[in-house]
Amino acid sequence: GAGVSQSPSNKVTEKGKDVELRCDPISGHTALYWYRQSLGQGLEFLIYFQGNSAPDKSGLPSDRFSAERTGGSVSTLTIQRTQQEDSAVYLCASSWGYQRRYNEQFFGPGTRLTVL
Amino acid sequence: KNEVEQSPQNLTAQEGEFITINCSYSVGISALHWLQQHPGGGIVSLFMLSSGKKKHGRLIATINIQEKHSSLHITASHPRDSAVYICAVGRDRDDKIIFGKGTRLHILP
Numbered sequence: 225g226a227g228v229s230q231s232p233s234n235k236v237t238e239k240g241k242d243v244e245l246r247c248d249p250i251s252g253h254t255a256l257y258w259y260r261q262s263l264g265q266g267l268e269f270l271i272y273f274q275g276n277s278a279p280d281k282s283g284l285p286s287d288r289f290s291a292e293r294t295g296g297s298v299s300t301l302t303i304q305r306t307q308q309e310d311s312a313v314y315l316c317a318s319s320w321g322y323q324r325r326y327n328e329q330f331f332g333p334g335t336r337l338t339v340l
Numbered sequence: 341k342n343e344v345e346q347s348p349q350n351l352t353a354q355e356g357e358f359i360t361i362n363c364s365y366s367v368g369i370s371a372l373h374w375l376q377q378h379p380g381g382g383i384v385s386l387f388m389l390s391s392g393k394k395k396h397g398r399l400i401a402t403i404n405i406q407e408k409h410s411s412l413h414i415t416a417s418h419p420r421d422s423a424v425y426i427c428a429v430g431r432d433r434d435d436k437i438i439f440g441k442g443t444r445l446h447i448l449p
Contacts, residue, residue, distance in 0.1 A: 269438075
């Protein structure tokens, strides 16, 4: 594929349920990022994967959030026991290289999560 | 105080006008990014710069490292430029990306 893809594009769930969001980065990109954009708010960093290194989880808002990246490619972001404040657009981005400071990020279209 | 501040928050202009969006930051950075987000759409990276000036078509981005300030200019603005423009910086102490809240631009035909 040409770009970063995410699925599903929209997810509506009930409070308390678990959800999984998927990100397929651009082939060959070693860095992968998850961000959250709440309504009317700016982008918020969640987690960063670089190659086989341990992920930087410092942006995850609570222990209900977790993410993994299998085989250095596809990533899933899991939110357990969803709460209404988890409603947001979850964006994934990927980039080349080992120094994120120098690398342009390519963004996916996002997953719009609504928790009822 | 946010580490990245953008102004204005909202901007409406007529087609053809010269547009300037400003970004100020308070941390040491390794790079500054300008992103564009269309309504209901994804995010596109416009520029990544660490010094000087870059130009792409009708878009120009400048950065002044000493003053910790960047501007995004759009010449001969067009309704299709209507979008949210987001400034983001790579914080040099930990490489984290910090985002501004965005500037919502609306160009009237």
